[in-house]
Amino acid sequence: MxxxxxxxxxxxxxxxxxxxxxxxxxxxxxxxxxxxxxxxxxxxxxxxxxxxxxxxxxxxxxxxxxxxxxxxxxxxxxxxxxxxxIFGHKHHDHIICLKCGRVIEFRDEEIERLQKAVCKKYGFKPVEHKLGIRGYCRECQSKMGE
Amino acid sequence: MxxxxxxxxxxxxxxxxxxxxxxxxxxxxxxxxxxxxxxxxxxxxxxxxxxxxxxxxxxxxxxxxxxxxxxxxxxxxxxxxxxxxIFGHKHHDHIICLKCGRVIEFRDEEIERLQKAVCKKYGFKPVEHKLGIRGYCRECQSKMGE
DNA sequence: TAATCATTGTAATTAGCTCTCAATTGCAAT
DNA sequence: ATTGCAATTGAGAGCTAATTACAATGATTA
CATH class of the missing domain: 1.10.10.10 (Winged helix-like DNA-binding domain superfamily/Winged helix DNA-binding domain)
Known part of the structure; x- marks a missing residue:
């Protein structure tokens, strides 16, 4: 090890x-x-x-x-x-709340696969990628609704 | 218009x-x-x-x-x-070559859809997202091979 | 016309990051 | 173990993108 x-x-x-x-x-x-x-x-x-x-x-x-x-x-x-x-961790992407700053980490094999497919289409050899989604988390949505 | x-x-x-x-x-x-x-x-x-x-x-x-x-x-x-x-343009993502800096723009409906699905899963309301893939383009790969 | 408030350019300032330099220290060869 | 040297370090100066204070200007409303 x-x-x-x-x-x-x-x-x-x-x-x-x-x-x-x-x-x-x-x-x-x-x-x-x-x-x-x-x-x-x-x-x-x-x-x-x-x-x-x-x-x-x-x-x-x-x-x-x-x-x-x-x-x-x-x-x-x-x-x-x-x-x-990232040592010992699998790659993951991020969802970030614009209001409270909370970060949700997620991994989606299908998205990973599709990215590879896109690269292949362009003859591009990927080294790394970053995907970040910004928006509002469940809690902040409720607060804003009040 | x-x-x-x-x-x-x-x-x-x-x-x-x-x-x-x-x-x-x-x-x-x-x-x-x-x-x-x-x-x-x-x-x-x-x-x-x-x-x-x-x-x-x-x-x-x-x-x-x-x-x-x-x-x-x-x-x-x-x-x-x-x-x-971005006025008049649909959202797109980027592939960036680490060697020559070339930028390829692409759009993948399936990736867009999967991102929405991930957000739904977490009760997250997305506002924007950015996906960037870094690596080496076809031309730079050939050059490096020589 | 007078009062108000947004906007602008200039110049100073902030903030993250990099570089310079002299002193120090791993580390490989002896 | 000792030596030689390139790599490394901390302190502080320097760099650069971005922001801000301020006074002058200009548009809008009363």
Missing amino acids: ITAEDKFRNYLKMKGLKFTPERKMILKTVLSLHTHFDVDQLYERLRKENSDISRATIYRTFPLLIDSGIMKETLLCRDKTKYEH | ITAEDKFRNYLKMKGLKFTPERKMILKTVLSLHTHFDVDQLYERLRKENSDISRATIYRTFPLLIDSGIMKETLLCRDKTKYEH
Whole structure:
């Protein structure tokens, strides 16, 4: 069973980069977050863990985590860029409430299949895709009805 | 037959806002662009048309054009925010080449239908959605193969 | 005509992110 | 274990897209 750390180490070695304590700590913390987060949220979390890793290092480490397939950007981003770790998770898409900000994750095999079919039609080789649906959740609809 | 200008005028009146020469010119220019564009590209285009509308006014007008349903942000945005006008166009999704930047637009009724079904399942009322597939186009694949 | 309020351009500001630089540190070769 | 060197780090400067304050202008209504 390969761990996320193994995966990251292998990636770094392959690129001739180093597995530093900072990168180890950032990886560990990213994996501990089970929601979408931004750079500042990760920074705050690190401080709570008594780590004084700078924002610059976080900004520098994120592309590595993304390139190694451990983390990715989500398309929730209105202002700040949001991330989520994907190690050990299947790909999923997002439904986002415009009022309360709630995020519903879903996976639809049929949509996945159709996307592949579209790519094939155009001779396109897909690497990743993002699907986000914005609107209003059940609760906010009721509230707005009142 | 309602024109884009009618639509914009109605929207502005409804909001108690004015249809100024600047807004008219920005609208006209946005409609004349048939590709994805950013604020600077629009600004340059305006200058070529001998208009000296400021960037600030463009930034202030874009939310109005979006809110009135004439234009929208695309999710191509890596750095700058990109826009496209949607007046008179059906919704479509994007396939983006990571190498050459080419954009393929497509529309798949079945995917649209399945998205609605997913929303229904969660009691979610969709307003908009964005689907972007990134990867490599046919041409770039051949080049990379060589 | 006077009063009101939206709009504009200019210029300053904000905010997210990147870069520079000097000091430090993994890590491979010895 | 030691050495050499490229990679890495934090601090702070810098960059750039986007926003905002402000004073002048202009349209609309009373």
